[in-house]
Ligand SMILES: Nc1ncnc2c1ncn2[C@@H]1O[C@H](COP(=O)(O)OP(=O)(O)OP(=O)(O)O)[C@@H](O)[C@H]1O
């Protein structure tokens with residue numbers, strides 16, 4: 305315990321004397337959170353929509369009105385020919401095609417069920433996919449409205465539904481930044497954590513001070529704990545700063561509890577720092593450590609579900625994401641922030657993250673050699 | 677008296693390269709043992725094995741009665757080590773370094789307080805105590821580094837070229853410090869490239885290309901090689917070395 309006290313004291317002194325660490329910890333999050341959400345903003349307006357309306361009913365017109373009124377769509381074409389609409393998509397004049405069948409109104413009224421057909425232009429996949437998600441949300445909304453309308457009619461007590469397969473627990477129409485900012489915060493925490501931890505020990509290797517530590521009776525888990533604790537605390541500070549910016553700049557307040565976020569981040573940081581320490585036990589130079597950490601981060605970030613939704617990845621990639629700590633935290637963040645999930649809803653995430661933390665830290669301690 | 681360091685056919689290979697080749701020697705308690713050899717002879721490699729920092733390839737050795745294969749952590753409790761590369765924390769102050777190393781060796785707060793005061797007075801560092809170690813001249817750093825290595829009163833202190841690059845006056849002062857700790861009963865195991873320093877040792881060994889080629893007191897070595905100075909002895913032996921960089 306006393307040994308740990310001296311180790312911690314030393315680490316904190318060194319951290320506070322190193323302006324570059326402080327810059328990374330305080331300035332990087334601020335800048336990234338201010339800039340990235342705008343740069344990585346997929347909130348796309350003017351999605352060109354080609355509508356094929358076979359029904360020409362009041363209901364279909366209402367739906368189209370609602371879609372164009374959302375401000376995200378531009379009616380590129382309105383016809384009753386599927387061929388013509390498809391032609392538009394094929395010539396890149398439309399991103400999205402919506403087909404309303406002949407019996408739309410009738411089906412909604414009589415059968416309480418109606419089908420819509422939607423086709424996406426895969427050339428600008430992001431735009432079309434996002435447009436598709438928006439469209440689904442609007443239709444769902446519309447569905448609610450006609451339900452309400454029907455409910456007011458006393459004779460009808462069965463709610464008409466329009467089938468939509470997607471489960472939209474987040475609402476991209478609301479604000480795309482709600483979706484991106486928590487994810488970027490996770491990436492930030494991951495990069496800062498793993499990089500700082502990885503570089504720190506390797507730096508001691510390069511300077512040679514680690515030899516002086518290795519020749520003392522200090523236990524290796526004490527030494528690694530001495531590295532882990534300060535960066536863990538700094539990580540929590542970065543998280544706080546990030547959450548503050550999310551609120552102050554983007555007005556994001558989690559629907560769920562901050563406590564859940566902090567509790568999960570606490571375990572998550574252990575994982576990330578453990579990974580950093582692990583890298584540092586393998587790397588001989590800071591360049592090597594940076595390179596390994598950069599390589600892993602690339603995979604983690606690209607496959608973390610921030611930019612590409614995991615659901616739309618191929619099966620093999622989905623399996624890889626199961627071993628990606630980043631994807632769990634992004635998931636938890638979005639669940640808590642957007643959906644209001646509580647501790648119990650993310651209990652499996654906790655268990656998995658705890659396992660990650662144990663494995664990485666255990667592995668780092670096991671692989672760290674005081675004697676070569 | 678029981679030897680504090682015993683090495684028997686101790687070897688270290690790096691792949692096919694034999695850095696240390698079956699060295700055997702004993703060091704008595706309280707002795708100042710000079711470990712000489714040209715660049716690349718294998719001094720640092722041998723010393724790191726004795727300090728429990730590197731596991732030997734073959735042979736046996738005990739340090740302070742502990743085995744260099746299995747009891748490395750026990751060895752570490754009983755030794756001090758000053759590596760060839762300066763390795764105090766340059767971004768910590770003199771006082772902080774002293775307290776840190778004393779602390780992790782388990783000194784009590786009172787010991788820490790008292791020992792750092794004595795040390796600072798002894799080295800005349802009163803005005804530098806609160807300065808970052810990185811800002812000190814090399815000679816001062818080396819003296820500080822040595823004093824920190826013996827702060828916890830180890831049985832043996834290993835010094836790897838402690839006076840490399842230091843001016844003659846400071847080297848003299850450094851050897852005064854070495855004598856002081858030897859007087860306290862601490863065994864000193866020291867490597868050097870300066871032959872005048874070899875004369876200060878009780879016994880010296882001379883390593884050539886990984887093997888110990890000569891081992892005795894300086895007068896006896898001079899006699900053995902019919903030389904006037906240790907310089908000549910060393911030259912006689914090291915001349916044939918192939919590894920010299
Ligand atoms: N980890 C290692 N891997 C491979 N070769 C090594 C390693 N460490 C040392 N060597 C080699 O072993 C030889 C002995 O090195 P060592 O550092 O022990 O010499 P030295 O006597 O301390 O030299 P110097 O006076 O320059 O400090 C050198 O040729 C060196 O290149």
Ligand SMILES: [Mg+2]
Pocket residue numbers: 719720721760836
């Ligand atoms: Mg050496």
